[in-house]
Amino acid sequence: MRTENLLIEIGTEELPPKSLAKLALAFRDNIQGMFTDNDLTFSQVNWYASPRRLAVVVEGLSEFQADKDVEKRGPAVTAAFGEDGEPTKAAQGWARSNGIEVSQAERLKTDKGEWLLFKAQVKGQAISQLLAELVEKALKALPIPKPMRWGSKSTQFIRPIHTVTMLYGNELIQGKVLDVSSARLINGHRFHSDAAFELDCADNYLSQLKQHYVIADHSHRRTLILEQIQALAKQEGAVADIDEDLLEEVTSLVEWPVALVANFEESFLAVPKEALIYTMKGDQKYFPLLDENGQLKSRFIFITNIESKDPETIISGNEKVIRPRLADAEFFFNTDKKQTLESRLDSLKSVLFQKQLGTVYEKSERIASLAKSIATMLGADQEAAHRAGLLCKTDLMTNMVMEFPDVQGVMGMHYARADGETELVALAQNEQYMPRFAGDNLPTSEVSVCVALADKIDTLVGIFGIGQTPKGDKDPFALRRASIGVLRIIVEKTLPLDLVDLVDVSIATFGDKIETEQLQTKVVDFILARFKAWYAEQGIATGVVQSVAANRPTRPADFAARIEAVKSFNTLESAEALASANKRVANILAKNVFTQELPFNKALLQEPAEIALANSLESVETRIQPMLKQSDYTSALVVLAELREPIDEFFEHVMVMADDESVKRNRLTLLSRLRGLFLCCADISVLN
Template sequence: MENATLLVEIGTEELPPKALKGLSEAFAHNLAQQLRDHTIALGDVRALATPRRLAVMIHDVAAKQDDQTVEKRGPSVDVAFDSDGQPTKAAEGWARSNGITVAEAERLTTDKGEWLLYRADVKGQPLAELLPGFVQKALDQLPIPKPMRWGNSSVQFIRPVHTVTMMHGDQLIAGEVMGIASATRLLGHRFHCPQGTHLAHADAYEATLEQAWVIADFAARRTRIEQGLAEQAQAEGGHIRPDQELLDEVTALVEWPVVLTASFDEQFLSVPKEPLIVTMKDDQRYFPLEDEAGNLLAKFVFVTNIESKDPAQIIAGNERVVRPRLADAQFFFETDKKTPLAERVESLANVLFQKQLGSVKDKSDRIASVAATIAQQLGHDGAIAQRAGFLCKADLNAQMVLEFPETQGVMGMHYARHDNEPAGVPEAIYEHYLPRFSGDALPQSIAGCAVALADKLDSLVGIFGIGQTPKGDRDPFALRRSAIGLLRIIVEKDLPLELTTLIAASRESFGELLTNVNVEAEVLEFLLGRFRPMYQEQGISVDVIQAVLARRPTAPVDFDKRVHAVAAFRELPEATALAAANKRVANILAKIEAEVPSQIDTSLLSAQEEIALVKALEEAELVANQALAEGDYAKALKALAALQKPVDAFFDNVMVNADEAAVRENRQALLQRLRGLFLQIADISVLN
């Protein structure tokens, strides 16, 4: 049989929607790898998946393995035969394992000796004999955390399996997978085609399922849903915020998507939109509609898995379901407003932050104090930051936040506005949680930055202060995320803040609570260590980051300027030679036990190359020092790049360790001055 399309489908009960895409891709990868590992030729691989099936379609798959010549080296001749020339047990055991006698073995001669050799031409096995085992192994390797058993079977999988189909072209491949015999029957749509359908050819898989009201291709279903959402939104004069995670989840919930629009009572729009959006998206998988100004409309778009003759019934059903959930949000909002945020703070004394560090109220008090200090360091009135810090956790015991934890911070903002808190306080309450994840937005106001920094510092200094540092994958207080968020705020908002000062202010707010005497040094080290993953994510090479870390600059904005300057320097043609020269200088200076003179004695300069280097060094210093005074590290390094040729000439023609002590020490002073100039920016000897 010639090469043909291979189709493998596992029909199941409804698969977990959030896991479907990953399972599908892993199944396709695993099965294709099995074929490759066993020398079966194949073409393009496609992963197909719906809520009730995992499928793989592979084009141009060979009907059998490639024929192979197998060679297996045995023991060396010295080991294979004893002194009488008789085969040893080692040789006989090896020959027996290959189905031959020692006498039938060939010899392999190399420049390192002679060995027994087994060589055989092995005919490739048919795909039909191998495939059931390949499929089973591919399924066994899927990332399934909690497999289940069903009925009386001992088979385990993520959901009960009902059908297995393995077809190569128009040929059904017999065999069992998960205890189910391969057959042409495919599960159809649960409601539109409950009787299922039959597959005649692997190439007809998608078309056959479409006749059974199933769109097998995940991406095709997703595109169909996206188009439906856009059409419905446009028809209603609104738009839907992009939400790829929700879109993927909904795609994994339906086999025949139909997109409809429903509405809810406009009275619910008196509630802030965030909890309404949360309940529609998270509880119901609906897509809320907004106008161009970002205001929520009293409408939502949803995806159903059935093409009804009377869609009004489906719309009405979804409207009935969402109403009590929105009513709950309205009740929580109206109830919460009766208690001002400031009155909620005292009850935070009953909410534990960490048993050694006290309550959430204690944390809020510390945040308020440190936030005010940070705001003042930035030249702003600390009163707004202090008030926002005092109130920033007050919404945690509000009914709305207890019901919808995702709304913490944003509800604090709304309640603060309702309470007529001073301008800037509500926004800072919301902003203090930012950034919540990689790539998230940053606080916009100075008060918001101050409270966000104070909150993150409190967690870092507090947890390090009681000796509970993150280890391995364990980071229960998300300190790594807090550290990177802190650095991002300072760097991207260009805030003139210094880490040791910030850490000290936070340390002082704890009074006598902390037991780790090295807490400030350890937190600083931890924060400096976060620069590496932060800049690696931006595409900065590790050696550039290490070159700057070697100088340990503790002002994040200054660190950022150095990193980008060194990254630009690294691309210059002179960089490689200067990095090597700096490494050589560092090695020479490291071996000197005596104190190196601080000044160069020009009267001791004799070699033309050292005289030229001193002159070039003085010229470069003038430009570099002016650039450094302006904080322009890129300009300074560009000026130092001009030293490459005189430095190379110096090392090519001048003996640093001259016999005469005064000359030797003077040349060492020259090298020290050269290295010191570079070290004002970074240790470029680290660059690869």
């Protein structure tokens, strides 16, 4: 069967840069899925994208669908013919639907009876007959939140479509896609290519586009941009501040990338670099340059979509564009410094945090109180924690943060330093938001830790306290992220903090603003539940996490220590047998619950196996107590693993449910001690 490479290109107006790669990948996946579902064989599908096109190349595509053998079972023979032997209406209707006479039907015999059967071979259709419909379906299935119409057409897409090209080898496949007829015309670069060109063959797509100043391979274009930026930065004796998201966005903004260097007045460097960098990256899509000490230089790199004969004109134009933006930042900074953060506290009274929970000023007071309590628990500077918490939201009222919201926190740090606040208080203004995202750094000082935890716990308690818990994927107050932040700070810094204590102190700061019934349990359980996703990302088995969660340890650092211990225990040769034994013990005890437990009586031991287990248990209990006090669960579980043999012998030779009631209860008490010993670390039975 003939195979060729198939090109599908959709030429459009400029596509949204932040979603370009996502759209192209989805288009590739949709085409791949539809071709597979329609029995079209191919070797692979590659995607291409630039600001004015989405494209896929399907390599080694067969010209026809595979032929299919079709079998359609009809009515049972008993229902297909009447008493006179003539076909019934049901049989005749079934036969007509398959294009045959009843007499031409085959028979299918099974142990359950006999049925009429239609068998045929369906010839596969040619790709030319199928393609237009499949492409349109693939486009309509793209993740487009707000499709648009254009002109007088009723069709919708993310941007107006100008061209559709479907080439199978050098053969143009006719058809309409979203009301645009397929043609060989391909648009080159908007400025470097005078007009659309005719593509002769699918195999020449990339090379001919390159001749018309378009690099259609998104990943190749990204690599070129990165290489150009790094080369220019090296020439400047600097390091480019390359943000992955920004690099991706710029790649989606240009078709023929050319990197250039421009500069701005050094006087602007008196403004905190974070504000300048935010302006350059966020507003202008520039790449700032940093010196070897990480300080901002008065030079930056930008990517243009034109290979100009006069690059100085383009450089000058970009310098003119950035200057007023930097001047705004300079003005805001100098204006903000005329007023202290403390003097802005009253202005927070006019800003609502949440209708039922009050203003941002009230939240700041709660954070300050809770941060001081946490500092007491950690032995940190209580007054610094309280001061940092009280001021932590004041920079929200500055001109700089109102204009550039992403610099909140960091500007608070700079303004606090300008106000003469201590370094601990200043640093906490920025680090209160850490970790901002997965993999972000944690607060560095104890005071910052106190404020960061207080802020997150306050939000969790408050929102849960008014019943607005996250549902499904809706989490408007980012409570899941706050919970992960709390866990990361406590676990990675090995802090001796208990979630129950933190939540209880926080609840007390709200007064009658919240409903407190079962609130502590709800908040603590919600935070602990984040461990499951956290450890899943690390590849830790669900059973390991569930075994620890079964005990509900509310100190996150302790929870993490148990996870490590169970993870290590799970690799031991005896782990599976001990897990099974624990499950058996749990089941026995669950069926035999006594209203009053009797003390264990050694004198009632009869069998050698139960005597051996009792002695081993006593020895192990003594040995692991110091380990448990030091939260050395790994060593404790290794010692507990020594009980495998006496446990196996016990169940092999001892009948727990003895006829003598006192002996039976004594044996159940022994098993209860055994179960309790393992539960001091985790519920090992869950591992089975």
